[in-house]
Amino acid sequence: MTTRKITPRPERQWMNPYLAGVLLGLVLFAAFFITGNGLGASGGFQRILAWVEDLIVPNHVNTNGYLANYAGGSKNPLDLWIVPLLIGVPIGGFISSWFSGRFIVRTGKGPGISVKTRWTFAFIGGAIMGFGARFARGCTSGQALSGGAVLSVGSWAFMFAMFAGGYAVAWFVRKLWN
Amino acid sequence: MHVLAIAPFPIEADLGKWLAYGLYMIIGMLFGAALEQAGFAYSPNLAAQFYLKDMRVLKVMFTAIITAMTLIFLSSGIGILDYAKVFVDPTYLWPGIVGGIIMGVGFTIGGFCPGTSATAAATGSIDALFYLGGMFTGVFAFGESVDRFAEFWYGWSMGRFTIPEWLHLSTGVVVLLVILVALVFFWAAEWFEKKFGGVDKKTLPRARYVGAAVFVVLGLVAVLIGQPGWEQKWDRISVEKEAALANREVQIDPGEMLELMNNNKVKLVILDVRPESEYNLFHLAWSQQVDPSNEAIQALVSELKDNPAKTAVVTVSNGEAEATQAWKVLVAEGVPNVYILSGGLNGWLDIFAGPDIRPVTYPVADNESRFVFASAIGSAYSASYPDIEAYELDYTPKVELAAKTGPEAGGCG
Numbered sequence: 001m002t003t004r005k006i007t008p009r010p011e012r013q014w015m016n017p018y019l020a021g022v023l024l025g026l027v028l029f030a031a032f033f034i035t036g037n038g039l040g041a042s043g044g045f046q047r048i049l050a051w052v053e054d055l056i057v058p059n060h061v062n063t064n065g066y067l068a069n070y071a072g073g074s075k076n077p078l079d080l081w082i083v084p085l086l087i088g089v090p091i092g093g094f095i096s097s098w099f100s101g102r103f104i105v106r107t108g109k110g111p112g113i114s115v116k117t118r119w120t121f122a123f124i125g126g127a128i129m130g131f132g133a134r135f136a137r138g139c140t141s142g143q144a145l146s147g148g149a150v151l152s153v154g155s156w157a158f159m160f161a162m163f164a165g166g167y168a169v170a171w172f173v174r175k176l177w178n
Numbered sequence: 179m180h181v182l183a184i185a186p187f188p189i190e191a192d193l194g195k196w197l198a199y200g201l202y203m204i205i206g207m208l209f210g211a212a213l214e215q216a217g218f219a220y221s222p223n224l225a226a227q228f229y230l231k232d233m234r235v236l237k238v239m240f241t242a243i244i245t246a247m248t249l250i251f252l253s254s255g256i257g258i259l260d261y262a263k264v265f266v267d268p269t270y271l272w273p274g275i276v277g278g279i280i281m282g283v284g285f286t287i288g289g290f291c292p293g294t295s296a297t298a299a300a301t302g303s304i305d306a307l308f309y310l311g312g313m314f315t316g317v318f319a320f321g322e323s324v325d326r327f328a329e330f331w332y333g334w335s336m337g338r339f340t341i342p343e344w345l346h347l348s349t350g351v352v353v354l355l356v357i358l359v360a361l362v363f364f365w366a367a368e369w370f371e372k373k374f375g376g377v378d379k380k381t382l383p384r385a386r387y388v389g390a391a392v393f394v395v396l397g398l399v400a401v402l403i404g405q406p407g408w409e410q411k412w413d414r415i416s417v418e419k420e421a422a423l424a425n426r427e428v429q430i431d432p433g434e435m436l437e438l439m440n441n442n443k444v445k446l447v448i449l450d451v452r453p454e455s456e457y458n459l460f461h462l463a464w465s466q467q468v469d470p471s472n473e474a475i476q477a478l479v480s481e482l483k484d485n486p487a488k489t490a491v492v493t494v495s496n497g498e499a500e501a502t503q504a505w506k507v508l509v510a511e512g513v514p515n516v517y518i519l520s521g522g523l524n525g526w527l528d529i530f531a532g533p534d535i536r537p538v539t540y541p542v543a544d545n546e547s548r549f550v551f552a553s554a555i556g557s558a559y560s561a562s563y564p565d566i567e568a569y570e571l572d573y574t575p576k577v578e579l580a581a582k583t584g585p586e587a588g589g590c591g
Contacts, residue, residue, distance in 0.1 A: 125288015
């Protein structure tokens with residue numbers, strides 16, 4: 001019996017950013033056109049978390065005004081379009097990376113730091129981002145992309161604030177990436 | 179007559195919840211695939227944006243925004259998409275800015291944003307798993323602490339507030355301006371890449387100039403075709419709505435109106451479209467005076483749409499003519515739950531006028547008041563808010579508070 005080794009497809013370069021942008025824009029347009037909703041991510045994470053909290057400490061969820069809005073009483077926080085949409089994101093990402101030869105187990109990092117340092121800062125950055133995304137009522141997808149395309153004033157203010165925050169801190173953490 | 183459905187579609191009602199959720203999952207898959215193709219599953223690509231070496235993030239984001247924006251407003255311009263039913267992230271100005279700054283910091287340190295981390299984790303990026311763990315921690319911390327700064331976080335609310343409304347420019351002009359701003363950003367991005375990333379501009383495909391030209395042309399088309407006014411929107415729904423008017427499905431009797439005024443489970447908005455002088459003489463309690471011009475009525479639309487789902491809007495005039503016209507504008511613009519006071523204020527006063535309000539003894543036109551008021555005391559008359567206990571009124575209830583027509587919790591709801 002011969003064993004067949006699964007050989008990944010040869011790695012292909014990422015798409016030209018303008019072309020990828022048009023592709024992403026078409027997906028965004030299709031979402032708005034068909035459903036009236038744009039794209040989103042962080043709201044889905046919030047709902048999954050609220051669901052877990054509601055399983056463990058339902059009383060706490062019911063008495064916290066913010067969480068009760070998602071999972072108070074008999075509300076099912078997972079029962080909203082953004083949750084299936086978020087579930088689709090990693091599936092689509094996986095399929096796309098597999099067929100482009102880019103499914104690679106690795107840690108993306110700058111050359112000057114260890115893998116463990118990168119993991120630590122990925123966690124810290126993720127925590128800051130998670131907090132900020134809820135503060136802003138949306139993330140790069142839900143606010144910047146979706147709100148930007150339908151010309152929401154708040155989304156554009158958010159977008160410039162996000163770039164400003166990123167550039168303001170970039171010099172201090174330059175060792176992470178350079 | 180069959181009226182062609184206009185996007186967006188009520189897919190949860192049409193397809194059933196599970197099929198609709200399946201469709202959302204497919205959209206999510208396409209979203210994840212587009213992010214992966216863009217190179218957003220590899221954190222150094224994303225962080226490079228903040229060191230001006232590789233401006234991939236800005237290029238992809240702004241190209242996606244102008245692509246979707248142009249298609250949305252061209253579709254709306256030719257009447258196949260109802261922009262009023264498209265979810266627009268409500269503006270909470272300063273909370274959004276503060277949250278944006280915090281997110282930018284997290285972006286540079288963590289190397290992902292929430293959507294890209296979900297994609298990256300599925301393509302083998304181990305750092306994305308740590309990022310996701312951090313993100314759930316941050317989301318948790320927000321939920322536990324938001325009560326401490328709730329006043330700020332719930333403040334600065336401006337509702338559905340769009341750039342054309344802010345700049346007082348037509349939508350088409352704003353679309354063209356955003357395209358031009360994006361092109362300037364792309365030019366600057368390529369300049370930075372050359373200076374800090376050593377990118378030779380000659381290696382970039384020339385086709386991008388063609389793309390830029392296409393966008394400018396589409397932007398000009400958006401300016402030329404404009405956006406539909408309330409008349410065009412009315413034309414699309416006039417068959418159905420004229421029937422509702424003729425069958426008197428939306429004219430509520432004084433009895434139901436009085437019940438609504440006493441119902442504290444429903445938010446009631448009363449729009450009085452008579453001239454201000456008549457309003458000053460007498461008006462219903464809690465009513466607001468609005469100039470009867472179509473423009474003044476339209477200016478109220480976005481405010482009315484930001485009301486909670488259980489809101490009824492009632493238009494009133496002396497007769498029904500002006501109130502019906504205001505009703506048409508509001509309904510065409512997609513305001514939910516709008517009604518007309520049946521018989522107008524004349525009909526109202528036939529029932530409720532006290533001794534200080536006398537009927538006139540000479541004939542008047544339908545749209546004039548049939549009553550004389552002792553003094554201009556506005557809503558201090560007993561007829562402004564009659565005692566519901568003192569009357570027993572029969573009426574056929576017509577108010578049905580439909581769910582909001584637009585998506586309620588879009589974006590990252």
